[in-house]
Amino acid sequence: KQEVTQIPAALSVPEGENLVLNCSFTDSAIYNLQWFRQDPGKGLTSLLLIQSSQREQTSGRLNASLDKSSGRSTLYIAASQPGDSATYLCAVDTGRRALTFGSGTRLQVQP
Amino acid sequence: EAGVAQSPRYKIIEKRQSVAFWCNPISGHATLYWYQQILGQGPKLLIQFQNNGVVDDSQLPKDRFSAERLKGVDSTLKIQPAKLEDSAVYLCASSLGSGNSGYTFGSGTRLTVV
Numbered sequence: 001k002q003e004v005t006q007i008p009a010a011l012s013v014p015e016g017e018n019l020v021l022n023c024s025f026t027d028s029a030i031y032n033l034q035w036f037r038q039d040p041g042k043g044l045t046s047l048l049l050i051q052s053s054q055r056e057q058t059s060g061r062l063n064a065s066l067d068k069s070s071g072r073s074t075l076y077i078a079a080s081q082p083g084d085s086a087t088y089l090c091a092v093d094t095g096r097r098a099l100t101f102g103s104g105t106r107l108q109v110q111p
Numbered sequence: 112e113a114g115v116a117q118s119p120r121y122k123i124i125e126k127r128q129s130v131a132f133w134c135n136p137i138s139g140h141a142t143l144y145w146y147q148q149i150l151g152q153g154p155k156l157l158i159q160f161q162n163n164g165v166v167d168d169s170q171l172p173k174d175r176f177s178a179e180r181l182k183g184v185d186s187t188l189k190i191q192p193a194k195l196e197d198s199a200v201y202l203c204a205s206s207l208g209s210g211n212s213g214y215t216f217g218s219g220t221r222l223t224v225v
Binding site: 004006034036041042043044045046049089091098099100101102103104 | 117144146151152153154155156159167202204213214215216217218219221
């Protein structure tokens with residue numbers, strides 16, 4: 001059974017810092033890994049999707065990496081801003097069933 | 112393209128009452144999912160449809176939860192009778208199919224059972 005773990009559970013940083021969110025998964029046989037953002041009381045917004053054959057994806061200040069063999073992914077946020085405050089969720093797709101999510105990292109960027 | 116539509120946005124009911132949620136996926140998306148997200152946790156799959164057939168309902172509490180997807184498009188999720196522990200956000204998502212497909216989520220329905 002696929003299990004996804006995210007560390008840390010919560011993070012508070014001053015504005016302008018670069019930060020890294022971690023995600024690990026137990027079954028390396030994945031089709032893709034997706035990072036989502038969730039604002040309080042809202043649904044999920046897809047940030048980055050990394051196919052199993054890819055090593056990383058970039059979008060603006062966000063960079064996500066994937067190491068299938070070690071079961072790890074990281075989300076790097078450069079020059080953090082107060083508007084980045086949200087919960088970030090990692091989810092893996094094994095192609096057989098629906099996405100399996102981690103519990104998320106709650107990020108607070110202090111102005 | 113239009114996103115995944117869900118209604119209602121919020122619902123407050125008393126325990127033992129019934130409630131229903133509605134989802135309209137992105138046009139052409141064959142796969143539809145219902146997730147339950149309890150506060151502080153990641154979403155957990157309740158049921159997955161492929162067109163109008165059920166692919167996975169192994170985590171659906173079938174004694175009180177039911178779901179259907181009529182004509183392979185819209186879907187409803189029902190809880191009867193509700194319990195306090197059902198308080199959560201219910202998220203609907205759709206995709207073209209399993210594997211290598213991006214998922215699109217609706218805004219969710221926040222259910223409070225008192």
